[in-house]
Amino acid sequence: MCSNCDYTIHGAHHHFGWDRSIPPVERVAPGSTVYFECLDSGAGHFKPGSTVADVGTLDFSKVNPVTGPIHIDGAEPGDALKITFEAFEPSGFGWTANIPGFGLLADQFKDPALTLWSYDKTTMAPAAFSKNGKVPLKPFCGEIGVAPAEAGRHSIVPPRRVGGNLDIRDLTAGTVLYLPIEVEGGLFSVGDTHAAQGDGEVCGTAIESQMNVALKFELIKGANLHMPRFTTSGPVTNHLDAKGYEVTTGIGPDLMSGARDAVSGMIDLLGKQYGLFAEEAYMLCSVCGDLRISEIVDMPNWVVSFYFPRVVFE
Structure with missing residues (x-):
């Protein structure tokens, strides 16, 4: 629990779509710090004893649950919600899966795969991978947003102007995020917590890990923000830079094709090395x-690069 938080929103108060008609579970004043119990993106489907067979039973209608929503007093359309990431409380367990039909290279990786992670939730030391790999950890929120103005239920999966499934790994402790508000009270929710993720989240999942998070809320009246923006509190790559990188590229007239080629090249390189x-x-x-x-x-060709941190294996 968070001793310095003004409110606690329990994980039982979660939902699976953005909808302005969902009633808020709490009303909070600007300046408040709120403790959210978040579920992982699989809503607890994967456990330490899970096997690859469990990938096939994942219910895609119940992925990326978000805890909330909360109503921020005084929030009106045209304002911006200022969110400061105060602290994360990790669980120590996570998972990564290749889900057939999902991910950048879904056409190449058609079979399910599953990696289970165990990490020290106190020290947050790098998590072991395979025989000799260790992945540096950086907790963050993947799904975070406010309700859109358009009526009806909107999918939880894609990102949107008011936030949603942003999957930006730098939305971590110390970062300040600004979201445009489209409905009275904002109706803020958060979830899909990760222990680590690369920029791109290329297979569709990161180290998906249940965590609790403390967030401070403030209002910027009349900001008229068009898209989310954020400010980091310091360097964002120094946990990976120590040993340099292996880098592969994709070059051509289409950025998506370039991204696929760069990632495919790195998969081949890691297999060989x-x-x-x-x-x-x-x-x-x-x-x-x-x-x-x-x-x-x-023009006419663009360059996409894929950076893999050598520190994972050195």
Whole structure:
């Protein structure tokens, strides 16, 4: 529990879609700090004893549950909600899966795969992978947002102007996020907590891990923000930079094709250098490798690069 928090929102208060008609479970004043009990993206489907067979029984209508919503007093359309990530309380267990039909290379990886993670929730030391890999951890919220103005239920899976499934790994402790408000009270919810993720989350899952999170809420009146923005409190890559990177590229007139080529090249490289099965390399790329647009002006071809941190195996 959070001793400095003004409110607690229990995990039982969760939902699976963005909808302005969902009644708030709490009303909070600006300046309040709220403790959210968040579920992982599988809503607890995977457990320490799970096997790859459990991937096939995952109910996709119940993925990415978000805890909430809460009503922020005084919040009106045109305002911005300022959210400061105060602290994370990890569980020590996580999972990564290749879910058939989902992910950047879904056409190449058609069979289910599952990796289970156990990590020290106190020290947050790098989590063991395979025989000699260790993945640095960085807890963050993948799904975070307020209700859209448009009536009806909206899928929890895609990101949108008011937040949602942003999957930005830098939304971690110390970061300040700003979201545009479209409905009275904002109706804020959060979930899909991760222990680590690479930029791109290429296989579709990160180290999915149940966590609780403390967030402070403030209002910026009349901000007229068009899209989410955020400010980090310091460097965002130094936990991975220590040993440098292996980098593969994709070059051509389409950024999506370039991204696929860069990731495919890294999967092949990791297999050759470290003896990983392709499915292992794919999932590992998703939890700690970074897709970057290296060049987007020298027409007709653009360059996408995939950075894999050497510290994982050294």
